[in-house]
Amino acid sequence: MILDRMRLDGKAALVTGGSQGLELGMALSLAGAGADVAIVARREHKLAEASEKLGACGHLVLPIAADLADLDAALGAVDAAAAEFGRLDILVTAAAAQLRKPALEVTPEEWDHLVAVNQRAVYFMCQRAAHHMLRSERTQEEDSRGKIINVVSLTAVGAWPEVSVYGMTKGGVAQMTKAMALEWAPHRICVNAIGPGTFHTELTDALYSDPERAARIVSRIPMGRPGHPDDLAGATVFLASPASDYVTGQVLWVDGGWFVG
Ligand SMILES: NC(=O)c1ccc[n+]([C@@H]2O[C@H](COP(=O)([O-])OP(=O)(O)OC[C@H]3O[C@@H](n4cnc5c(N)ncnc54)[C@H](OP(=O)(O)O)[C@@H]3O)[C@@H](O)[C@H]2O)c1
Numbered sequence: 443m444i445l446d447r448m449r450l451d452g453k454a455a456l457v458t459g460g461s462q463g464l465e466l467g468m469a470l471s472l473a474g475a476g477a478d479v480a481i482v483a484r485r486e487h488k489l490a491e492a493s494e495k496l497g498a499c500g501h502l503v504l505p506i507a508a509d510l511a512d513l514d515a516a517l518g519a520v521d522a523a524a525a526e527f528g529r530l531d532i533l534v535t536a537a538a539a540q541l542r543k544p545a546l547e548v549t550p551e552e553w554d555h556l557v558a559v560n561q562r563a564v565y566f567m568c569q570r571a572a573h574h575m576l577r578s579e580r581t582q583e584e585d586s587r588g589k590i591i592n593v594v595s596l597t598a599v600g601a602w603p604e605v606s607v608y609g610m611t612k613g614g615v616a617q618m619t620k621a622m623a624l625e626w627a628p629h630r631i632c633v634n635a636i637g638p639g640t641f642h643t644e645l646t647d648a649l650y651s652d653p654e655r656a657a658r659i660v661s662r663i664p665m666g667r668p669g670h671p672d673d674l675a676g677a678t679v680f681l682a683s684p685a686s687d688y689v690t691g692q693v694l695w696v697d698g699g700w701f702v703g
Contacts, residue, residue, distance in 0.1 A: 447685040451476035454527035455682065456520060458510060458567065459537035461488035463643035464593070466495070467671025468534055468636075468678045473499035475679045477532065480504035480523035482516075502527065510537055510563040511555060520570040529578050532682045533571040535564040535615075536593040538608070540645050545606040553607050560611035561618075564592060568622055568633070575631050585630060585687040591678065592619050592635040594693060596700060599637075616693055623691030632690040634681045639697025641669040664699030673698075 455472045459465025460481025469492070473479045478501045483489055489505035496503040504526045508515040524530040539559040541552050568590050575588030596602070597609030598616040616635055623633040640659055642650040650656045650668070660668060677694050680686050695701055 444685065448679055448683045449476050450532070450679070450683055453477045453531040453682075454480075454523065454529050455532035455534065456480045456482070456523040456530060456571070457534040457536060458482045458516075458519075458563070460534075461485065461492040461505075463645065464638060464641055464671050464674055465534070465536040466492050467674050468536055468591075468593075469496055470499070471675035471678045472532065472534070472682055473501050473503070474675075475683065476501065477682070478502035478504075478527050480506055480519070480526065482506045482508050482510070482519045483537065484509050510567075511539075511558045513558070513562060513566060516563040516567055517570050520567050520574065524574040530571055530574040530588070531578070532589045532591070533567065534591045534593070534678070534682075535567055537563075538593070538611075538645070540605070541607050542604045542648060544604055548607055556607045556611055560608070561614050564615055565618055568592070568618070572622075572626060572629070572631055576629060580630070584684070586632055586684060587630045588632070589682045589686070590622070590631065590633045591681050592616075592633070594619075594635045594637045596637065596639060596697065598693075599701075619693065620691045627690055630687075632681070632686065634686070634690060635693040636674060636677050636681065637693045637695040637697065638674060639663065639669050639695070639700045641671065641673075643671075662700065662703065663697075664703035667698065669696065669698060 455477045457469040460469040461483035595612040598612035619635040
């Protein structure tokens with residue numbers, strides 16, 4: 443039964459970000475499908491609020507306060523989730539930092555920070571998660587050892603003004619997704635990405651709180667509205683579940699038709 447293949451009962455997931463915005467939507471979709479979920483962010487009050495919502499799904503929840511700019515803390519979060527749940531089946535690298543600034547004004551410190559959070563943490567958390575996944579036993583019915591879902595952006599493909607560093611990091615993550623998918627396919631670890639279109643969250647508040655700018659963006663979305671965190675639920679559960687065992691190295695765009703418009 444195909445719907446049974448989309449259940450995540452008994453699976454353990456780690457979602458970076460996870461305390462708000464799209465990441466919380468993704469974490470809730472995994473918990474709703476049956477997974478135990480760890481979430482990582484810096485602000486503890488946001489983690490506590492999100493944990494309450496996730497706990498209502500009836501599975502284990504592990505909030506981890508860590509700054510992903512600190513690589514040891516980022517890797518510690520992966521190890522903590524694997525230790526708490528006794529396994530790690532799903533990693534979603536969704537947390538990201540944004541910098542809106544003309545390329546003429548970006549400083550090396552700002553560049554380093556975005557690369558540390560959006561690329562370095564993603565790369566090495568994928569690597570650490572893959573090591574945990576490789577240690578897990580597969581049952582006879584299971585084709586997959588693990589699922590990694592990175593989160594990219596329209597800026598990974600098309601240039602937008604004043605987000606040159608962010609777009610560069612996302613383009614790198616899209617390429618990293620393909621490279622890891624190729625290397626880890628023989629190990630049955632699937633590595634894919636979700637590419638959200640444009641959503642109103644804290645990350646994009648500067649755009650959406652300006653009515654003229656917001657109207658301009660929405661006019662370019664063929665479906666005529668920004669995305670809502672729930673819009674990522676189907677793609678997240680599909681890519682995390684056995685239903686996608688033969689899918690790897692892909693970016694699944696959830697963009698209201700942006701790229702075909
Ligand atoms: N919103 C959009 O339109 C859009 C479009 C395309 C792609 N995306 C991507 O989708 C993902 C989610 O975006 P969003 O809009 O939901 O973002 P958001 O609302 O700003 O949430 C960002 C999350 O990441 C955490 N975070 C940020 N920096 C961190 C750090 N250094 N260490 C640990 N946690 C950190 C934040 O928690 P703390 O601040 O408490 O640490 C928060 O939970 C990102 O990868 C983004 O690039 C978003």
